[in-house]
Amino acid sequence: MPQLLQCGRFSFRLEQRPLVMGILNVTPDSFSDGGRYGTLEFAVSNAEEMASSGVDLIDIGGESTRPGAPGVPVEEELRRVMPAVYALQGLGRALSVDTCKPQVMREAIIAGADMINDINGFRTPGAIEAVKDSDCGLCIMHMQGTPQDMQARPVYEDVVREVIDFLRERADALQAAGVERERLCVDPGLGFGKTVEHNFALLRATAHIEQALGLPVLVGLSRKSMIGAVTGRPVEERLPGSIAGALAAVAHGAKIVRVHDVAETVDALEVWRAATFGSTINSQ
Incomplete structure (x- = not known):
C-alpha cells in the first residue's frame, strides 16, 4: 500500500500516523457552522487555531455541499476562496481547496494550493x-x-463495490492523463448520496477500499447526519459522536480524517495511538 502522499509543498508519510484535515468553510450556509467563518479575519483566526492544535491539512470550501444546497457561481466561489488561500500561505500547513470547478482549481493551484478536494471526482x-x-x-x-x-x-x-468501482475508474482516468499515483487519495463520500446504512457499511469497509484501490482513504463524517441518526443529537451537539467516528475510521484503516473539531480530534488520536501502539508521553 502507498505510504506517501505528495501534496504540493508537503510530502506525508502515512505509515507514521493518520492525518487530520481541518474544515474551513468560507460560506454563509454551511450545514454545521453556517457563516461563522465567512469573513477573512475569522477564517484566518480559525486556521491559525487549527495550526496550533496540530492540523496537517486545512480544507477551504467556498460552496456549501449540504443536501439541497444551491450552486454558487464561479465568480462568487473565487471571491470567497482565493483571499483565504493567499492569506494562509505562510501558515506552514498544507492548504486544500474543496471545489469541483476547473477555474477555481486552476486559480487555487496558481495561488499555491497543495491539494484539490473534488466532491465530483474530477468528472466536470x-x-x-x-x-x-x-x-x-x-x-x-x-x-x-x-x-x-x-x-x-x-x-x-452493493454500495461498497459500486463506490470502489467508481473510485478506481476516476483514479485510472487521472493516471492516464499523467497524474502520479502518489498524488492521489480517495474519499467514499459519506453522506453524499447514501443512507445511514450505506454510510456505516462504507466506514466498516475502509480497509477493504484501501486494499482494493491501493490508495489512501480519507473519511469525512464530522457532525454529519449519520452521527445524529445514532446519537439523536442535533448538529451542534455531535462532537463526542464525531470523535468516536474519527477513531473508528482510523481503526478501520483511514489515513486522513476530515473534521471540524481539530484540537479534540488530535488529542483523541494521540491517546488512541498510545493505547494501540505505544508512544512517547507528552511532558507538557
Missing part, C-alpha cells in the same frame, strides 16, 4: 486538465447525484 469537463500538470495532491470523492438531489432516494445493489 476540464477538471483533469486543470490539475494534471500541477504537483498538488488530489482527493477523489464518490457522490451519487448532486448536492441538490443526492439524498432524495439513494439506491445501490
Whole structure:
C-alpha cells in the first residue's frame, strides 16, 4: 500500500500516523457552522487555531455541499476562496481547496494550493486538465447525484463495490492523463448520496477500499447526519459522536480524517495511538 502522499509543498508519510484535515468553510450556509467563518479575519483566526492544535491539512470550501444546497457561481466561489488561500500561505500547513470547478482549481493551484478536494471526482469537463500538470495532491470523492438531489432516494445493489468501482475508474482516468499515483487519495463520500446504512457499511469497509484501490482513504463524517441518526443529537451537539467516528475510521484503516473539531480530534488520536501502539508521553 502507498505510504506517501505528495501534496504540493508537503510530502506525508502515512505509515507514521493518520492525518487530520481541518474544515474551513468560507460560506454563509454551511450545514454545521453556517457563516461563522465567512469573513477573512475569522477564517484566518480559525486556521491559525487549527495550526496550533496540530492540523496537517486545512480544507477551504467556498460552496456549501449540504443536501439541497444551491450552486454558487464561479465568480462568487473565487471571491470567497482565493483571499483565504493567499492569506494562509505562510501558515506552514498544507492548504486544500474543496471545489469541483476547473477555474477555481486552476486559480487555487496558481495561488499555491497543495491539494484539490473534488466532491465530483474530477468528472466536470476540464477538471483533469486543470490539475494534471500541477504537483498538488488530489482527493477523489464518490457522490451519487448532486448536492441538490443526492439524498432524495439513494439506491445501490452493493454500495461498497459500486463506490470502489467508481473510485478506481476516476483514479485510472487521472493516471492516464499523467497524474502520479502518489498524488492521489480517495474519499467514499459519506453522506453524499447514501443512507445511514450505506454510510456505516462504507466506514466498516475502509480497509477493504484501501486494499482494493491501493490508495489512501480519507473519511469525512464530522457532525454529519449519520452521527445524529445514532446519537439523536442535533448538529451542534455531535462532537463526542464525531470523535468516536474519527477513531473508528482510523481503526478501520483511514489515513486522513476530515473534521471540524481539530484540537479534540488530535488529542483523541494521540491517546488512541498510545493505547494501540505505544508512544512517547507528552511532558507538557
